[in-house]
Amino acid sequence: MSVLFRNCSAHRLPSAATAGWVLVDGSRFAAIGTGDEPQADRVIDLHGAHVYPAFVDAHVHLPATGLYAVGMDFRGERSRTAILESFKERAADRSALLFGGNFEDPLDEPISRVELDGAVGDRPALLVRADMHSSVVSTALLDQLDLTSLEGVDKGADGSPTGYLREQAAAAAWTWFDRNLPKEQVRDAVRTAVKLAYSKGVTSVHEMHVVEWRGWGAWDTLAEATSGMALVVVPYIATTDVERVRSMGFNRIGGDYFLDGSFGSHTAWLAEPYLSPPPNGSSSTGISYRDDEGLYDFFLEAQKADLQVGVHAIGDAAIEQAISTWERVGREVGVPEVRRKGHRIEHFECSSDDHLDRARTLGLRASVQPAFDLYWGGPGGLYAERMGWDRAREMNRFGTMLERGLVVGAGSDSTVTPLDPFVQMQAMRGHHLEDERLGRTLAIKTHTMGSRALAFGPGLDGTLEAGAVADIVALDRDLAETEIDDLTATEVLGTWAAGTRVWPPESAESD
Numbered sequence: 001m002s003v004l005f006r007n008c009s010a011h012r013l014p015s016a017a018t019a020g021w022v023l024v025d026g027s028r029f030a031a032i033g034t035g036d037e038p039q040a041d042r043v044i045d046l047h048g049a050h051v052y053p054a055f056v057d058a059h060v061h062l063p064a065t066g067l068y069a070v071g072m073d074f075r076g077e078r079s080r081t082a083i084l085e086s087f088k089e090r091a092a093d094r095s096a097l098l099f100g101g102n103f104e105d106p107l108d109e110p111i112s113r114v115e116l117d118g119a120v121g122d123r124p125a126l127l128v129r130a131d132m133h134s135s136v137v138s139t140a141l142l143d144q145l146d147l148t149s150l151e152g153v154d155k156g157a158d159g160s161p162t163g164y165l166r167e168q169a170a171a172a173a174w175t176w177f178d179r180n181l182p183k184e185q186v187r188d189a190v191r192t193a194v195k196l197a198y199s200k201g202v203t204s205v206h207e208m209h210v211v212e213w214r215g216w217g218a219w220d221t222l223a224e225a226t227s228g229m230a231l232v233v234v235p236y237i238a239t240t241d242v243e244r245v246r247s248m249g250f251n252r253i254g255g256d257y258f259l260d261g262s263f264g265s266h267t268a269w270l271a272e273p274y275l276s277p278p279p280n281g282s283s284s285t286g287i288s289y290r291d292d293e294g295l296y297d298f299f300l301e302a303q304k305a306d307l308q309v310g311v312h313a314i315g316d317a318a319i320e321q322a323i324s325t326w327e328r329v330g331r332e333v334g335v336p337e338v339r340r341k342g343h344r345i346e347h348f349e350c351s352s353d354d355h356l357d358r359a360r361t362l363g364l365r366a367s368v369q370p371a372f373d374l375y376w377g378g379p380g381g382l383y384a385e386r387m388g389w390d391r392a393r394e395m396n397r398f399g400t401m402l403e404r405g406l407v408v409g410a411g412s413d414s415t416v417t418p419l420d421p422f423v424q425m426q427a428m429r430g431h432h433l434e435d436e437r438l439g440r441t442l443a444i445k446t447h448t449m450g451s452r453a454l455a456f457g458p459g460l461d462g463t464l465e466a467g468a469v470a471d472i473v474a475l476d477r478d479l480a481e482t483e484i485d486d487l488t489a490t491e492v493l494g495t496w497a498a499g500t501r502v503w504p505p506e507s508a509e510s511d
């Protein structure tokens, strides 16, 4: 069936020229033009809307995104009382999910399990920090966990756990909570997350499944929940089990395969010590999760199995480990072979010019989260507090990455930052460092063609050209004419995935 979208400004990425109508035949663009309109089985009048290729979010955790959407989201909340009140209200319903996310340290007063128990009584409750590397648990949840051999258990003056957990211990709490959710609840949460994506003009996500946290079964639940949906879910499974991933039919592996932790939790792996003192008992340079030999064996095996590999690397020491290990693989199989797969580095935050040049030589692609800079960058931000502005200003240099020839794509790492391309474009255009800001059109391209290219390499799709897959978003404004601060007010009038309308739901259609 052919559909003519008329009466619109169609932004013909990559050229940035505009056209007045778009003809879709089946799942692909058939023609784009201005003036004389072709015949079509169906005509949709867009009433002057601005049309772009739909967005691709290159780093997402859909189940968590859904949990946050159906649970409590404490983004920006600093008040202990407000958080505890919310838990108390929720707990009045015995079947409600006692999950809260996105809290930011420090709160006005810290929360320990004692206060959380006061709000939820004897029920397991989980409060997760914005970076997901720390959490607070109620006593009922703490009692379910075996934390004896795990790092990251905060202890009070009397030696008993305060309920504040970091890294391994926080992951154990998440895993228990996650695995004990009824399947139905997980499915509902995932579907909520998918609707959220559509409502923001996103038709494809790269899903980062962390096996260490969520287990293998959770992947099946996710696959089941999203099957039959128009959303393209590109799977990145964080495991070294190359055979298993191949047998699942995937040609990519890793993603959030952790080489280190995060800045918020003092666990990003740095070459030089943190400036702000890490919590008692933890290393002054963060945490390294993998030894060089093990990582080399994994990279080499995946490369030989023809898989694209992604790894999570935030600190400069972690990024150095990823790059030097790929260089080693290059010496074994040849750099062109490594380049051909276009392996990814997720986050890629603390990278020197030398890192970027070596990464380009290896054809490594940069999966960045622009809003990390928006929320935690700048001279007064969290990163500067953690290691001083001189070092923090070397982070998240999107402009330099593109200038030096890296393939760069944008993602939200939702729930770490919102699954919202308009927030990400705001961050790309308004980087704390003027030199690193992306131009208006480049910011759009990075979230459409760039994000897509992280998984598939540069190609036609993700553009608005005849022959490309008809992933379309219709907006109430011209993004290139919109000031940075107004971007997040953009209204998504409609989203189509491969020619099928997914937002607003078909039932809401009026034409």
Ligand SMILES: [Zn+2]
Pocket: 256, 312, 346, 347
């Ligand atoms: Zn990650």
